[in-house]
Amino acid sequence: MSPPIGTTHWPYPRWIAHRGAGKLAPENTLAAFRLGAAHGYRMFECDVKLSADGLPFLLHDATLERTSNGRGSAGGLPWSALSQLDAGSWHSRSHAGEPLPTLQAIAQYCLRNGHQLNIEIKPTPGTEGKTGEVVARSAAQLWQAATVPPLLSSFQPASLEAARTAAPQLPRALLLDTLPPDWLQQAQALDCVAVVCNHALWDAATLAQARGAGLRCLAYTVNDEWAAQRLLDLGIDGIITDRVDLFAPG
Numbered sequence: 001m002s003p004p005i006g007t008t009h010w011p012y013p014r015w016i017a018h019r020g021a022g023k024l025a026p027e028n029t030l031a032a033f034r035l036g037a038a039h040g041y042r043m044f045e046c047d048v049k050l051s052a053d054g055l056p057f058l059l060h061d062a063t064l065e066r067t068s069n070g071r072g073s074a075g076g077l078p079w080s081a082l083s084q085l086d087a088g089s090w091h092s093r094s095h096a097g098e099p100l101p102t103l104q105a106i107a108q109y110c111l112r113n114g115h116q117l118n119i120e121i122k123p124t125p126g127t128e129g130k131t132g133e134v135v136a137r138s139a140a141q142l143w144q145a146a147t148v149p150p151l152l153s154s155f156q157p158a159s160l161e162a163a164r165t166a167a168p169q170l171p172r173a174l175l176l177d178t179l180p181p182d183w184l185q186q187a188q189a190l191d192c193v194a195v196v197c198n199h200a201l202w203d204a205a206t207l208a209q210a211r212g213a214g215l216r217c218l219a220y221t222v223n224d225e226w227a228a229q230r231l232l233d234l235g236i237d238g239i240i241t242d243r244v245d246l247f248a249p250g
């Protein structure tokens with residue numbers, strides 16, 4: 001049995017492709033994952049929420065307009081309707097007809113290709129607990145035979161709390177866009193193994209604080225060479241980027 005994921009054991013690559021392949025393909029679709037993989041990426045971040053009938057699928061926004069031909073709240077439609085949408089035409093003609101993927105489809109793709117996944121739990125507002133619970137339970141089942149589990153992350157403590165209850169064995173990370181005074185306590189209270197911060201928040205002091213609290217340190221969304229180099233010099237554990245075309249994952 002391998003040691004628990006955290007300070008002494010970190011089985012994830014440093015470079016992580018944001019939403020599959022950043023902006024080069026329609027975000028959070030299988031086409032994006034394939035493109036990120038073609039650029040050498042072996043770990044991906046994606047956003048997961050629930051359909052009205054409780055199926056986990058990939059989408060960033062709470063509403064459908066920006067990245068599909070649907071309308072209104074994504075969490076308000078059943079999967080039978082969401083599965084018919086075109087999530088590619090908004091990006092480019094060559095991706096017309098690209099479907100919204102289920103978490104199950106992405107899990108199969110990652111597992112068959114030996115890729116790692118960071119599942120960002122992105123609940124439709126008002127469904128924080130339910131989304132954390134269902135996503136964690138689904139992930140535990142989908143990855144039950146895998147050597148390396150997916151890393152669950154969220155900006156929503158309620159989602160991480162529900163994920164811990166549903167699948168305590170899956171590693172969790174707290175996402176932070178600012179650093180409240182109790183950021184480390186929040187992460188520790190949720191038994192997180194990592195914090196994923198806006199990259200501008202990391203410096204030698206914040207990194208030392210997180211490490212001192214037994215947490216791994218990841219950064220999003222890093223699209224400039226100077227920013228990536230700064231983080232690498234600091235010794236960051238993970239870099240989430242849109243620029244799969246710029247950064248060769250080491």
Ligand code: G3P
Binds near residue numbers: 045240
């Ligand atoms: O998980 C890191 C990053 O994806 C968080 O921000 O808005 O791109 O989901 P967002």
Ligand code: MG
Binds near residue numbers: 120
């Ligand atoms: Mg995200």
